[in-house]
Amino acid sequence: MAEQSAGEPKRHTTPRPIRVPDPLWQAYGRVCGRLGTDRTNDxxxxxxxxxxxxxxxxxxxxxARAEQELSERRARKGGRPPQS
Incomplete structure (x- = not known):
């Protein structure tokens, strides 16, 4: 990975934890599955x-910068991971 200058933003995705009641999380996962996506992509x-x-x-x-970063990362890693 290339070195970053001091003022340049980090070029990676960061996990962002959120608080969600378990029943809502489970229901949301089922709905996303029926829609052919997953929670992250949704x-x-x-x-x-x-x-x-x-x-x-x-x-x-x-x-636009974020989309470009994701596109570049996916190109390096062989594309978007398959949907399960």
């Missing part, structure tokens, strides 16, 4: 839609 799509709908130009530019 939440990411929701976040992207919110930024596109309500974001400033700066927010949308950050989204």
């Amino acid at each position: 939440v990411l799509e929701h976040m992207k839609a919110r930024v596109l709908e309500h974001g400033t130009d700066e927010d949308k530019a950050d989204l």
Whole structure:
């Protein structure tokens, strides 16, 4: 991995724990499964839609950078992991 300059943002995804009641988490997982996705991808799509709908130009530019970073990472690792 290339060295980063002091002011450059980190180039990796970071786990973001959230508090969710277990029954809601289980129900959400089942719903996502029926929709052919998983919780992570569903939440990411929701976040992207919110930024596109309500974001400033700066927010949308950050989204574009994030999408580029994910695209580059997937290219290095052989693509997006298969859906289970």
